[in-house]
Amino acid sequence: MGGINESEKYLLNRHKEHHFTAGEIVRDVIIGVSDGLTVPFALAAGLSGANVSSSIILTAGIAEVAAGAISMGLGGYLAAKSEADHYDRELRREQEEIDTIPDSEAAEVAEYGVEPHEYGPVVNALRKNPQAWLDFMMKFELGLEKPDPKRALQSALTIAIAYVLGGLVPLLPYMLIPVAQKALVASVMVTILALLIFGFAKGYFTGDRPVWSALQTALIGAIASAAAFGMAKAVQG
Amino acid sequence: MGGINESEKYLLNRHKEHHFTAGEIVRDVIIGVSDGLTVPFALAAGLSGANVSSSIILTAGIAEVAAGAISMGLGGYLAAKSEADHYDRELRREQEEIDTIPDSEAAEVAEYGVEPHEYGPVVNALRKNPQAWLDFMMKFELGLEKPDPKRALQSALTIAIAYVLGGLVPLLPYMLIPVAQKALVASVMVTILALLIFGFAKGYFTGDRPVWSALQTALIGAIASAAAFGMAKAVQG
Numbered sequence: 223m224g225g226i227n228e229s230e231k232y233l234l235n236r237h238k239e240h241h242f243t244a245g246e247i248v249r250d251v252i253i254g255v256s257d258g259l260t261v262p263f264a265l266a267a268g269l270s271g272a273n274v275s276s277s278i279i280l281t282a283g284i285a286e287v288a289a290g291a292i293s294m295g296l297g298g299y300l301a302a303k304s305e306a307d308h309y310d311r312e313l314r315r316e317q318e319e320i321d322t323i324p325d326s327e328a329a330e331v332a333e334y335g336v337e338p339h340e341y342g343p344v345v346n347a348l349r350k351n352p353q354a355w356l357d358f359m360m361k362f363e364l365g366l367e368k369p370d371p372k373r374a375l376q377s378a379l380t381i382a383i384a385y386v387l388g389g390l391v392p393l394l395p396y397m398l399i400p401v402a403q404k405a406l407v408a409s410v411m412v413t414i415l416a417l418l419i420f421g422f423a424k425g426y427f428t429g430d431r432p433v434w435s436a437l438q439t440a441l442i443g444a445i446a447s448a449a450a451f452g453m454a455k456a457v458q459g
Numbered sequence: 460m461g462g463i464n465e466s467e468k469y470l471l472n473r474h475k476e477h478h479f480t481a482g483e484i485v486r487d488v489i490i491g492v493s494d495g496l497t498v499p500f501a502l503a504a505g506l507s508g509a510n511v512s513s514s515i516i517l518t519a520g521i522a523e524v525a526a527g528a529i530s531m532g533l534g535g536y537l538a539a540k541s542e543a544d545h546y547d548r549e550l551r552r553e554q555e556e557i558d559t560i561p562d563s564e565a566a567e568v569a570e571y572g573v574e575p576h577e578y579g580p581v582v583n584a585l586r587k588n589p590q591a592w593l594d595f596m597m598k599f600e601l602g603l604e605k606p607d608p609k610r611a612l613q614s615a616l617t618i619a620i621a622y623v624l625g626g627l628v629p630l631l632p633y634m635l636i637p638v639a640q641k642a643l644v645a646s647v648m649v650t651i652l653a654l655l656i657f658g659f660a661k662g663y664f665t666g667d668r669p670v671w672s673a674l675q676t677a678l679i680g681a682i683a684s685a686a687a688f689g690m691a692k693a694v695q696g
Contacts, residue, residue: 268523272518289498340581430541
């Protein structure tokens, strides 16, 4: 019994595919496009309700896209960085505990109703290979996976670019149509269509029901822009 | 040997405190305030650079706050919901695999270099208690914790309220000062101060260096608003 056999390996691989979830880049694209399509759209719609020219709406929209892309991109950068820092800190702490209090590390398995004479053999096996033990504890006890060092920059750029691309869709009509009320109608149509397509793709990639996801995504955009429209009207009184 | 003794329990508790990280509510407040302070601030600053009156800046700012709070709040709601759905799907799949292919489930421990005769006793112990085995596999193999059913609504409201509160800080001066250029100066001062305080608190609660976190947070706000200012000037140019 020197490991696992072929049929077990097959099952493990099949098993892994079963647990497939959206990759990190897909997640970042979703974060960026999702907010990028919604907020500049709602802001532009809101300002259209307040009797403002297309030119000012475009200025506000583009300022928002720049601010949002940078804020979300840098936010993503810092989140990935602090995740990596957190992993390193926990890794050092876990390493120290394995070195200094191996018995109490082993006792943590007891939370699952496993008795010492039962988990003893596993602990002894892991003790022979401290690196494997460390990996095991990081994943088992803390649920942490080793982060990719290039992740932070990649995440920042992905979110920011996705936000800009999403944000340009609702603003495009205001660039082409000088009368704000007409531009608004075109913006609503183009953006609802984009939200439906994006929502469908999001559902497809994350394993949600695509049609349901499309409707949900479009509904959020509609609610946000209706609220922005209402608030802008109220402020302008 | 009927479990773990008192000194081990003490070490386990101490150990848990060591691994303390920010709670989910703190995380939601941080997400909301972080973007709420930054984006409306940058938008207002950008529009001030484009010779627009305080009244229009306020309209745009409040429309943005409404849109951003709803977009982020509903985004948080859906994220928590789809996390809960994901957990339920994986739970059913894992349950099915434990029922139908228990041997290959057990073989997954072999990835860590543990031999069958070594993990055998743990697997046998877990088999006696299928619920514990299920919990163990959910946490160990998939790194998933059981989500709280009230989480989605709570997360949505926390993020939205935090966004509104954050967003009102940079807009307050535009409510009180009719001349946009003067309001901008007050808004920059109030918001940089708020970003420093918020960044410090964020660092304190998440275990980062607070002073470093304060400077980083203020810097993101400054960069985002400088970019929005530049873009607005370019569009109006």
